Amino acid sequence: MAKSEGSISKLCLVCSVIVNLFFGVNLYVGRRGLWGWKWSSDEANVRGLSWSGRAAAEAESAAAQECSGHGRAYLDGVVIDGRPACECNTCYGGPDCSLFLPSCSANADGGDPLFLEPFWKQHAESSAVVVAGWHRMSYSFSDQTTLSKELESLLRKLHSLVGNAITDGKYILFGAGSTQLLNAAAHALSPHNSSLPATAVASIPYYALYQKQIEFFDPADCSFQGDPARWNNTTNTTGDIIEFVTAPNNPDGQLNEAVLHGPNVKTIHDRAYYWPHFTGIPSPADEDLTIFTISKLTGHAGSRFGWALIRNEEVYQRMDRYLELNTMGVSRDTQLRALKLLKVIIGDGGREIFEFGYKTMTKRWARLRKTLSMSNRFSLQKVPPENCTYFQKVREPTPAYAWVKCEREEDKDCFEILNVAKILGRAGSIFHDDSRYVRLSLIRSDDDFDVLISRLKSLISGEDGAKIMRF
């Protein structure tokens, strides 16, 4: 019995040892599979992917830098200690951007649309894109054009969803931002080799680039003459007139309409800001030539991507020729990225991004109005409420820029008044308007906006006759 018991014990032991060996080997082999968990975080991240894991781990490592919430590290930033360094928001410094620079000026100058950056951080997974080393090396797509048909069809879908433009019966061209398309359009609409150059006009205040481009690129074919009002009764002149119509307008947010009409008038509609972030969408634009840009839609100004809707075939072909000879189309890397971003937007009919944008702008306007309400020194533009077919309600516009007027008789140079108070705006004179006006950008980062409000409060609280001295 003892012997048989001993035999059974031995048998069990042998079995158990075999099972042990099995588990042991299994675990050893398994460990190789599990190795990742013991690796450094970079190495760990590449598990399970073939060629893209390393790039993914690099991007996540750069993105993992917190920069104290006042900056960000980019994959292509200056490398310090083996990692891309933090790039801090205005008024923040130090290696991790934790240092507030108390004496710095609020930056409310450029139209950097970083107010949408938090949206993309929230949608990191769906908006990331991996570019393979051999991605689209060719000059052309398989249809021999330089335009992605997938991207074109997504743009048409987007306009249909948002209801801000009719794309049926329109050609679409891509450009390096609306910047390139504006000049391509002006060039296409100007007479060439004519003794009578075209006249270009835009209602004051207007975006300075229109005039700068015409004067730099097309001085022989087109002459910039400012306000269209003074051409109103002279549309029977023999020369062509090109009117830039910006709606909503940069700088003042008004939904401008064309002033001039007639057989010799051609209109370029700049609709960069015609999105629910900024304005009600009363009806879809249905114009001969309309220009949009991703900068003020998704916030990706750095990607340099815009598009034009063009009704007339000849104008389309002249613009196409311009874009071909100028840059041979838009970078395929940019087109790939735009495609990914638009897919995210379109995924839910635009609901999330436009609600995010509208909410952010509404809050900022409320803070700005409240701040300025403490003073009689500064006034803001008035933009009438609009029906918004997208949000299905009448809504107050929330323009990208505040168009501030210095009301005091002696405050003739409003830019300088603000500048002394450490607020960097853009002078009204740059928009060809009175220097009593200054444009303040409201679409920059949260930090920029916070510092702007703080500087405005200080300025106003220091006023003689400020309504309330404390905030």
Added chain:
Amino acid sequence: MAKSEGSISKLCLVCSVIVNLFFGVNLYVGRRGLWGWKWSSDEANVRGLSWSGRAAAEAESAAAQECSGHGRAYLDGVVIDGRPACECNTCYGGPDCSLFLPSCSANADGGDPLFLEPFWKQHAESSAVVVAGWHRMSYSFSDQTTLSKELESLLRKLHSLVGNAITDGKYILFGAGSTQLLNAAAHALSPHNSSLPATAVASIPYYALYQKQIEFFDPADCSFQGDPARWNNTTNTTGDIIEFVTAPNNPDGQLNEAVLHGPNVKTIHDRAYYWPHFTGIPSPADEDLTIFTISKLTGHAGSRFGWALIRNEEVYQRMDRYLELNTMGVSRDTQLRALKLLKVIIGDGGREIFEFGYKTMTKRWARLRKTLSMSNRFSLQKVPPENCTYFQKVREPTPAYAWVKCEREEDKDCFEILNVAKILGRAGSIFHDDSRYVRLSLIRSDDDFDVLISRLKSLISGEDGAKIMRF
């Protein structure tokens, strides 16, 4: 003894069972870690990464399509059955590109540099790049420019490694390919608002874009007059002359030098092909204005990235102003990608890519020469051997293009002769030269080159008096 033996056995058994339990639990828990291997391939791929895994898996899924080795599927291709469809090389078709189209023409027309695509597939891991949804949304880098300083410093390093240009004391500007920079340069060097426009010239045969750009963009400031030879003795004219010097030349691969010199002569050096793939590098270029492009260096024509080295500050500033008003700089997405590609090249001092490129071009030239040696009907350009400081040897040039001449008296339209034989080249007349010449591109995909050789063989074997009738 038996008892104690039994006790030991039991003790061993208990230990063994405990070890078994440990292994068992470990393996179970481990499985959860290993779960990925049981998932579908897409799900498996996202293991270990946070927000970038999905994009990585998408890219790998697109890249995994084999397309029979005669095409490729891109992430932004037309989607069929939930995956981007194969885009086939010329002469191949079908859903998986397995169908050879026997009646199709060989495409030897455009300069699509796909001969380098296999290099990037071999270096998939190091060349992939992940673009986060919030990557560089701003208009400018943190130094308020639109140029990546990291990329600029990599370009300087590259030229120093290759020995093909001196960058010390030069400004660098980026453009959307050399295309945009060529026009920016011509614009910067032309007098403005002068009654006497500049004259632009280029030695015949020349790249057609120079003339097209001048005539399209700058007709008032500059007039294209063709060959510089006829201006050689008239450099004392009062007007400015802009000479485009292309070295190696497109189409014929000659290391052209400036023909004109003098105080009123300004030279734009187009060095697109001045890389060891195509030519010996006798000495570093050290010119006032030199233009390079990534297209013929890495093969990424679709990315639209070029750069200019500029000695004179005023010229630099005028070009900078052009680029700013034209497109507000180059897409940051493109700059990120160019940075990654250049890192791969620079990693080993350029050794691998230039050896790959040189070897590929050498093999192609050998096959082309052998094929054409069977006939007296066609001749090839002769380019003298050059010392190559990069490879440290004297070497035969391997130009990007064959500049073919139809030698028979009656073959006046060489393009048409080849076209009838199903070979699509680019007519000599496009380069302002005799129509006895045709440019054949040798830098396209392996398939394109194979079909070209096959069509040339058929053409030559069908000749009266072909030296050998069979291949």
